[in-house]
Amino acid sequence: MTTSESAGIRVSTLELFFDLVFVFTVTQLADALAHDLSPRGLIDATLILTVVWWMYSGYAWLTNAVAPTTTTRRTLLLAGMAGFLVMALAIPEAFGAYGWIFGVSYLLVNVVHSVLFLQAGPAAVRMMRTLGPLNLLAAALVLAGGLLPEPWRHLCWIAAPLVQITAGYVHPAEMHSISAGHFAERHSLVMIIAIGESIIAIGLGFREVHLDGGAILVAVLALGIAYYLWWCYFAGDDKRAEHVLAGMSDPLRRARLALNAWGYGHVPMLLGIVVTAVGIKKTVGHAFEPLHWGPAFALSGGVALYLLGHAAFLRLLRLSGVWHRVAGAALVLAVTPLGHLVAMAQLAAIPLIMAAGAIAEDLPRIRRLGMTEAIGDFGRNAG
Incomplete structure (x- = not known):
């Protein structure tokens, strides 16, 4: 071909x-x-x-x-x-x-x-x-x-x-x-399905829980975490990654990049999705109680692993945003002790950290385009 x-x-x-x-x-x-x-x-x-x-x-x-x-x-x-x-x-x-x-x-x-x-x-x-x-x-x-x-x-x-x-x-x-467009799209689709499947896995954990205010808040915060996992991958970096791959004129270099960035590089991101889903499931029904260290580490560690995996993905492709992901991972790990105090505190802190990271990453574009246009296009034309 x-x-x-x-x-x-x-x-x-x-x-x-x-x-x-x-x-x-x-x-x-x-x-x-x-x-x-x-x-x-x-x-x-x-x-x-x-x-x-x-x-x-x-x-x-x-x-x-x-x-x-x-x-x-x-x-x-x-x-x-x-x-x-x-x-x-x-x-x-x-x-x-x-x-x-x-x-x-x-x-x-x-x-x-x-x-x-x-x-x-x-x-x-x-x-x-x-x-x-x-x-x-x-x-x-x-x-x-x-x-x-x-x-x-x-x-x-x-x-x-x-x-x-x-x-x-x-x-x-x-x-x-290889076709860069097909290859990148195939992996992008499986990532969005995996994030969606993690939401289903979390939702199944609510079947035996009374749907009170705490449970609803857990569900909304879990959705916020899933959204920012989506944002990291799909707010423009997926298209830029495809362009980098398509721009490789040497077939061998293109194949090596595909193998490293998509073949090996996606494993920590997928594992991070799995571990994050487990951490969130463990908070269901215990929103205002202390978490054991295992679930607390799963909640923060899963998100951090995903962010570090995406940082490696960006680094292999020589794209910007690597240090935003690394800093986000460090901050998410740092709030692990909050869960040991009360689960809701950790669950709320993680999407706030990720939102702050998204805003920080968008600041140069906001300064360049102006506040009105940038807000109307928040997330680098995500979608």
Whole structure:
């Protein structure tokens, strides 16, 4: 596929449907982490998200090169969706009784990915001679982790993402003429769906809570946090990131940037969304009570992790706003003790800090355009 041929590719509705299936992982991870909010639970969630995201991102590369326009391709993509769905269903016991189910499903996802990628032409065949076996090795390690006892189980799980990270840098570069617009849009869509799915996960926590003033305030503040997570990614930086990627004339440099910024760089942001959702769920029904340190750290730590992940994303793309994100992360972490005093104080402080960061980031534009025009276009034409 040449750059000119790929320039007009946009995300299809089938790909969006695929993303909806994938993002069920976010709900399942948030639920699993809420039931085991411990260092071990966080490590397990990180390992699961890393290996699942690697293959989701692999499918984004896949449909960038092989459009799902034929019945055969759509059927194979449906098989991949089924694999992602069953993996998500197995997440609560991925390190226990359902480990083998997760592993078999993950192997299916990898096999379908390899088979479909071979339809992209001779260059893809050359690439898959290296990438395919490494992906299958990672899948075999995940499956082995589902079958073996400890400590081999976690050793296999840790080895799998290490193999995948290696795979990202050793496969040939011939098949790297990607469509920047399609690639960036695909990842943007999954981010907005993930943020939305986190709101659903939070909302489910209200089912057994009396809807009084405190509960309503928690819901509104949680929405404020979700909004500013959206703002960080979508208030212009997503389009600027796409332009940077599209401006890379060297196919290899473009591919390396796509791999680093979107492939690896989105993991901390997605994990931050998961952890933030857990922290908010833990405040439901306890708005005017002290939080235990675990939920308090989850609430601030999840937002901070998201901000640091986005800072890394901006840094890789050489875009502005890095230090605003880093400073925001530090301030959000600093208010963690407020939650240990009363949950509502921490929950209110976080969106206030993020709003202040958004205003500070917009100040140069406000000075340049004037207050009236800038306020009418607050958030750098966000939308």
